[in-house]
Amino acid sequence: MINRADQVFVLLQHWLAGFAPAVVQPLVLMLFIIVGLMTVFGNCFALTTIMERKILGRMQNRLGPNRVGPFGLLQPMADGLKMIIKEDIVPDSADKVLHFLAPLALTVPVWLAFSVLPFGRNMSALQLDAGILFFFAIGSSSELAVFMAGWSSQNKYSLVGAMRAVAQMISYEVPLVLATIPILMAASSLSLPDIVQAQSGYVLGCIPHWFVFTPWGLAGFALFMIAATAESNRCPFDLPEGESELIAGFLTEYSGFKYALFFLGEYLGLFAVTGLAVTLFLGGWHAPASWLEWIPSWCWFAVKFGALIFLFIWVRATLPRLRMDQLMNFAWKFLVPLALVNLFVALAWWLSGAWHSPAGLGLRWLLGAGLLAVPYVWLGRGLRHGESGLRQYSYAE
Amino acid sequence: MPQPIKFLWLIPVLPLLAAGVSALLKRERRQWAASLAIGSMAVSWLLSCAAFFSTLGGHPYVRQIFNFRWFDLAQSGVPLGWVLDPLTAIMLMMVTLLSLLIFIYSLGYMEHDKNFTRFFCFLSLFAAAMLGIVIANSLLLLFISWELVGLSSYLLIGFWFEKPAAAAAAKKAFITTRIGDIGLLLGMLWLYHRSGTVLFYDNGQGCLEQSSLAGLVVGTTVGGIAVSTAIALLIFSGAVGKSGQFPLHVWLPDAMEGPTPVSALIHAATMVAAGVFLVARMYPLMSAGPHPVALQVVTWIGALTALFAAAIAVAQNDIKRIIAFSTISQLGYMMMGLGVGGVSVGMFHLITHAFFKSLLFLGAGSVIHGCHGEQDIRKMGGLRKLMPWTFATYAIGTMALCGVPLFFSGFWSKDEILRAARDWPLSSVPFYLGLAGAFLTAFYMTRQVCYVFFGKPAEAEGSHGPAHESPAVMTIPLAILAAFAVLAGFLGTPVWPWFHSYLSGENTPFTLAPLFEHRQLLLMLLSTVVVGAALALGWRIFSQVASTPRREMDPLEKAEPELFRWLQNKLFVDEFYAATVIRLNTAFARFSNWMDRVVWSGAVRGVSGLTTVLAWVNRTLDESGVNVGFDLGCAGLRGTGGWLAVLQNGRVQRYLRVVGLVFSLLMLALIWGWP
Amino acid sequence: MLNEITFYLTAIWTLVFAIAAMSLRQMVHCALSAAAAFAGLALIYLELNAPFVGFAQLLVYVGAIAILIVFAVLLTRGDEVGPNRSQASPSWLAGLAVALLVLGAIALPILSSPSLQKVAPPVATAPVKRIGEELMTRYVLPLETVGVLLTAAMIGAVVIALREESEKPAGQGTSLLSFNGGRTQRPATPETAAHPETEEAVTLP
């Protein structure tokens, strides 16, 4: 019974494929996955936009959209309709081909990234040996798309926005990848299902053996989430599209359906990287306690996924935007060194692997936390002073 | 409790981490650096205690090893490891305890230095490297730590690098010890070549264990000496450099340019003892074979150094230099002890010496601190009243060093060495050399104490004001060290040779009998008489000198001006090196210069002269009517040159084109064969 | 059959974009076409059962080198203005001829050698685990060397591309990233603003 519920999608897939002739069965299996992914995450996109607006509204002491449909839930439909029927304007001086290709080049690879994520037990589209490498390789191609969008618009705001975005994405990709390396060391595999498998079981009988429950995992999770926020150009790292200074940056010259595609691409990128965070740090589809294991695995994935998305929205409502130099300094002078230190913390954790007792575990935690706290304080002090610190604005006062 | 071998690596790693972290600290973070260094050292000391007590247990002989592969290289790997046996444990105790005390002492001594943070960083680095030497179970790991020790010693001697003398001393120490280290490196490579491993102990496979030693003893090399002897001598040359033994001792007195805690820690207690430790560690190799020639060399060099350095110490005036020469002399004793009596004899003196010599150095530091940086003993005097604590502890250290009977550690450990030397079957000369050294030791220490502490207080020079006692943070380590200087001796008396049984694993019970044995009693009596005579003679000569004005000549200088001059100039060894090795080097450089200027330049000049002659001939020919031919040749040359210049036109793409062209032509030629 | 079709598709994709990268007028187009060609090669590596290499190719070439090239193109933009400047070097015909010759020299032996007309052995994979093990054992020295090389290249690139202090006074530089540019100086205070020429007058003889 439990197994049935757990594997419901897998069983459904095979049952449906059974109707097709044997020759095309592999194709049908794949098609099922593709359609499923696109349906689920397409709806997820619609849901997230409305939820984000409602949550932001609540946090800012207002109601948010509530006119279209029950509780305003049909707002995304209205938005989508508006986007599609709007005129698609291409500037005269724009590089027409690239201007057309850019939104596609952003959206298509992002869909590909979903193919390696394990959404539940036996539920990943591709069982790649080097899945995480694939994820990052795909992710790195979105930078070119952003550049194409900015450059082809032939608008200086767009170009500055695109260059900022590319610089930011390159810079934050380094801590993003560095934060995952301890995980790969601990799981000794690059395959995402294997990484999830490495997080099964419980420590001391009650704490789930997720990587976030280790000092290096916790620090890595924080680093990863910060870098992921920057990678997906979300507040407080949304300088590339800062409306108040760059009039939406590289999106300035886009309208209509292409604009919607960019929007979709950005949210899908966010979903992909959130799914990766769940997989790497939060134990993927594992349940948090042994007596909760009867709930299907994909439910757990969805719950963790939703929680992280809420975290992103919360952060957006809370923090103001950074300045460009602060942004780069933060990446190179704080996140990257800290991520490197984190490697050594993981090493120390691994070396002291023989200390199983609660006291030994506490000692390991203390050691790891201490090793991280010192550079944290030290690097943080470095950020507060000098050029990247507070700036005096002579006209503002 | 886990096996101590499991956490042994933490002992050197903790100070190393402290060094790394304090290297990143800003200069103003003095408290942090000091507490990091002292804290990590204290933890290391506690761990060492745990390791030490685990070796005490009821087992007859405890040796635990832990080996691992550092990295794989093609088919083989590079193994490293650490070892815990009594030798390691006792050294760990000594090094960590002394380091801890000296770190604390440095708090007071370096209080006003602006590079306080850097100092503690270097000290921690040194301690880490030294502990690495001690626990190493692989000659490679030992060598790495050994070189790190050399590096940190260089950094610490040159700590006040703005002083030219300190910078020069640091360079000298580094280069001189490197000469010995080349021997060590060669020895290590040879050992690896012959036995295929540089691990000391590896469950019967290590290079210090029977199977490999047997192979080494059999082979002979140039001059018929056994391979084991040759390797042992090469390794010993490393020890000679590091421990300041005779031919390579010149750096140690100059190293006193560093801060005094450094002198105490590095150049008295630990680093210089590393050479002795190395010999002790390699003792199975040194003593392998029927005729351990290597040990004889060790003995003779030790005995010679012991006497030679003691003699020089008599005529020195710098308070730290006297102790430095004394250190060289005592290291000679240790070497001699290792040579004639085995590991326990030499190591026992090493341990006791470490305590009383660092006590003396720290006392000297306290004196220098109190006298505002004055180091010349002729300008001191009467400090007995002004610095009572320093005086009391210094006196204990002096008596321990001289070997005043029964209650001081130096007596027992030196006695052990002399007894072993007397029983050495090959020659009795080392025994007499040692005895003479003991006499001189007592004599020069009496001289120094008289000058510094007795007599009238010297007139204050300049604006320094009178001398004052040092703060408690300096005197308390002195008191602790003094206690150890007295007590450490009772670990190895003939009555209860615990130390010997601990290191060798034999069980020797407590018995009073050996004390009253005829030969033993005679020897104790003899050394007592020698020391007493030296003390009496020193007191007679120098007690009045101390109260007379300082400008006068030393009484010894009055009596034997020529001999005193020789001794004062350290027997001109430095000058000898300057006259031989360094001059040879300079001469070779000059020769190269001469070759360059005279021979090559002459050749060039000759060629150019020849060309001039040819040109003259040419002109003559030209004038006499070969003008046309010359013009033709000229044009041809210009044409060729122009053609060549066209080829190199600075356009990379044309180069690339040529490359492609030639490549395809070659390919086609290979396909169809050469035309 | 399927394999052959995919091979021809990817090969044509790669070749077309490679030719485009070498022949388009606009440098940004060249850079983007090159990125597409690199991605096509990554696909070919996947076909050849070397997914790890393919992903590495994608990560390094598309994710890093293409971006670098794009940045370099934008940073050296002043050079290409002017509509009539030819993009080809003066002797481009000779160059093309040599390139054809090179192609002939390579392709001829390939096509004429019968030993190269062979079919792939059934299984040949490069599992990630094996690659990792090999890198840590047999190729550990090359790996370390590459690490040193990359560090040296990074430092070298930074040093070479560093703007020298004398070229432009600090704080005045406007980079592509900081849109608001150099900050204006504070307005003159009343004291100095009132008599701007007094100081000059004093220094004049």
Added chain:
Amino acid sequence: MNPLLSHYLVLSALLFSVGFAGAVTRRSAIIALIGLELMLNAANLNFIAFWRYGSNPQALTGVMFVLFSIAMAAAEAAVGLALVISIYRQRKTIRLDNLDSLKG
């Protein structure tokens, strides 16, 4: 029917020649660099093809070589483009036919 080894080799030869032609005929130093990268990639393709079709694919030599070659290419591109930018700052041009001061 699977592609033959020679297919890959011919593709590699074509890529190499295209890269070569670009490096030789274009004026811009950046395009020349791209051409060099294409040539390097053609060589990499050769290694992978020979590894796949070779007699001892277990040894992974071709794969390893290509991995190292990719790392080298990254270093080469970084330094090369830094040089181009530096040259542009000095000379205000990156056209290869203007950069010929190093000549005989």
